[in-house]
Amino acid sequence: MPPFEKSMEMxxxxxxxxxxxxxDEGFSIRSKFPxxxxxxxxRYIREKHLPLMDKSKxxxxxxxxxxxxxSLLRSKIDLDSSQALYLxxxxxxxxxxxxxxxxxxSQYSDQDGFLYMTYASQDMFG
Structure with missing residues (x-):
């Protein structure tokens, strides 16, 4: 992956x-897939141990x-059973x-129509 694309993911x-x-994108997605x-x-901005995923949507x-x-995210990130993942x-x-x-x-969706989630290992707490 070129350096520019890698930096855009961050x-x-x-x-x-x-x-x-x-x-517009959120409305379009919700209308196509009701x-x-x-x-x-x-990925959590200060996360150092978990890799970036190849997609975020x-x-x-x-x-x-x-x-x-x-469980789906763990398989996408390719974590083994001993690694922690918090969402x-x-x-x-x-x-x-x-x-x-x-x-x-219904409780946490953003005004743009997306639900935002962040993943991290246990280091985010300390």
């Missing part, structure tokens, strides 16, 4: 696109649980693993 999605563009939720997942079914989504919603909220993505989306 810029948060909200800073790469203006609000109007994000709203049974799915648009989710943006990015996900379409997730309403009934998916947070636990199922974390924060809207940058500073942790949710129950049994909560559905629909419940989390």
């Amino acid at each position: 810029i948060p999605f909200k800073q790469r696109k203006c609000l109007a563009s994000r709203k 049974n799915k939720l648009p989710v943006i997942v990015e 996900f379409l997730v079914p309403f009934e998916f649980t947070i636990g199922q989504f974390i 924060l919603v809207s940058e500073n909220h942790m949710t129950c693993l049994t909560a559905s993505m629909g419940e989390v989306y």
Whole structure:
């Protein structure tokens, strides 16, 4: 991957696109896929141990649980069972693993129509 593309991945999605563009994209996704939720997942800015994912946008079914989504992310990041992965919603909220993505989306979705999540290892707490 060229250095420019790698550096663009480190810029948060909200800073790469203006609000109007994000709203249009979120509305378009929701109208094309009414049974799915648009989710943006990015690595915590100070994370040093976990790799970047090859994509940050996900379409997730309403009934998916947070636990199922974390399992999906673990496979995308290719973590082994001994590595910790924490998922924060809207940058500073942790949710129950049994909560559905629909419940989390209705509570924490952004005004642009996306649900923003951040992943990190345990080092973010200390």
